[in-house]
Amino acid sequence: MGKAIKAGAKKKKTEITPYLFIAPQIILFIVFFLVPACMGIYAAFTRWNILSNELPTFVGLDNFKEIFLNTESTYYKFFRAGFKNTVTFVLLSVPFCIVLPLLMALAINKKPWGHKFFQSLFYMPTVLSISTVILIWYYMFNKNLGLINNLFHLKVNWVGAQPYAWFAIVIVTIWWTIGQNLVIYLAALNGVSQDLLEAAEVDGAGPARKFFNIMIPSIRNQLAYTFVLTTVAQFNIYGQPLMLTGGGPNNSTNVLLMVIRDLAFPSYGGNSISGLASAMALVMGSLMIVIALLQYRFIGERE
């Protein structure tokens, strides 16, 4: 008995070391995530001008009532519109951001001549900042001078009319982010058991059969991981519509983060309306967590 207690105590003592090692990360997490997140959640129940000296005033659920129940309110309209636009973008872009890099990874994985070059080429846009990306594409999409209209002899107003504005935003997003998932899939495909593939071949399985019955199950975890991360990333869309379309035409690309940002930090002056903005952000964040959990549940590892 006494020995057991001693052993237990000793064991406890040694457990400090790993915590010390992760301490820097924990501190950063607390300072830059946990504390702001808690403040944001609290702010959702207040009325608060974040740039002023005044403390937030607690208003209970008023902000949520304004967003969800007051059909006459500006915020009711803009929250709904922003949410709808954000979901539209997620639905339009996520399938491409998963399938295209997967197909490209399959092609590169065959190791054709120059595959290293193409691998770097496809990854390259990922390192650019959003402003750089938008500047490049803004001129490509320009109605009068743009490469795209001139190349195909079109007169399309890419960023000012629908459905082209969504095309433009989705194309830019895919071009910008394709490399991230591509490298993950390449690494995953490298890990697919060659024995299994050869065995399948001996048994007469065609390429499609091999892909769906061996490759996909083998990279299931990576697919789940990229699916969740890509969805979360696309929910956070902000820079592309902000800089490319300005939220137009007719507010159809005015996504939720733009609505939230305009409320919390008005671009051209005016007091910050942080309470309502935080309430919207809290709703959006909670929904993203639910969606991510569902995705993990349905495609993640089943054990």
Added chain:
Amino acid sequence: MKKKVLSILLATAMTLSLTACGGSASTDGGAKPASTETPAPANTASGDKTIEFWSVFTGGDGDAMQQIVDEYNATNPEYPVVHRMMAQEDLYTNLPLAVNAGTDVPDVAINHVDRIPLNSENNIYLALDDYIAANGNITADKYNKAAWDAGAVNGKRYGIPLDVHGYLTYYNKDLVEKYCPNVLDDGVVTFDEIAEFGPTAAADGVYSYALTWARNEFQEWYAQLGGKVTEDGVEPTLNNDIAKKVLLDWKDNIEKGICTQDGDDPTNLFGQGQLIFLPEGTWMIGTLKSMGVNFGTTYAISYDANSPLSWADSHQFVIPRKDIDAAKAEGVMEFIAYFQDHSLPWAEVGQCPATVAITDDAAFQEMPQAFFLQDPSLILISDYKYYGYMVSALDAFVAEVAFGKMDVDEALATYNQQISDNIKNQ
């Protein structure tokens, strides 16, 4: 055991180094590293001998401002000036935070005049009246009236004008000669005149005017027709027939090919000789010169030849709220007064210095924007406290309605309400 001690040491060292980083970032107000580009120790506590000056100028205008500051410092003032340029969104976020925290507050800063009504109400500035009186050199007669008047709120002065920067109409002289040779005899082009020659030009694929920065053009035309953005200084009053007329006239001209189309780049069209009148900012002069167009400048396109009200804004010097001793405040006033006679570099980057002295300067008189200062009653500078909410709303709907993508009644109702709701919920 040794291993454990080592690991604890390492982890502690890492933790400490991180907290040290964080600490230095938040408390560097007292002693800044010597490597910053300051001629003197940049201690911002009151009682030191430099003036900390924040500006929103980051492009060519930043260089021009630095040149004036350098020239001022070369006069060996008692309080030399340290000029810190930053992006305007950074300045407008940092200034209230610094003032409310009471640390790292600059001694003088540039603010757009449209920010002054709300910021003064939020107690961000010091009232300047006593300092101005003590200095004696800063008087209304030395400044452009429109800019000077805009710097005061409820009888208290918070801003001293640096410049007026406004929206002009640039015109292509060759195209004016071809399509409308006499319309500029009175210096103003009106919508009635455009209705006459516009269709002829449109038939040749030449636009008569352009949708550029829709919010400024809207404000000009709305004001020319007598529209008021607010009656009581609080509630917006944009949802009315005047606003509707401006938007529908505009839409009509776009549909007729008289005004530029959605997706067009008006500056480029102007450069290529496909646009007669380009409404644009004074700050575009350099760009247009580099395009090699034979251009002139005049007031805004107008509904009324007698009142071509033109939108403008003004950069103003403000003193953020802080404990500032009288001697240093006097140093700041001397610095501001220096601009009265030394603003020419500022004019050279396309601005209109707001001082009366500059209008007599021969070099300035030759600049395209010089006419803009002649009649302050034609300069439209907003004094609406909620200008920020209003222009965000204008950005969201004016061009959309003009290009036929949003219904005019719905847009005016929705966005007038947005401004109003923002005011209620702020």
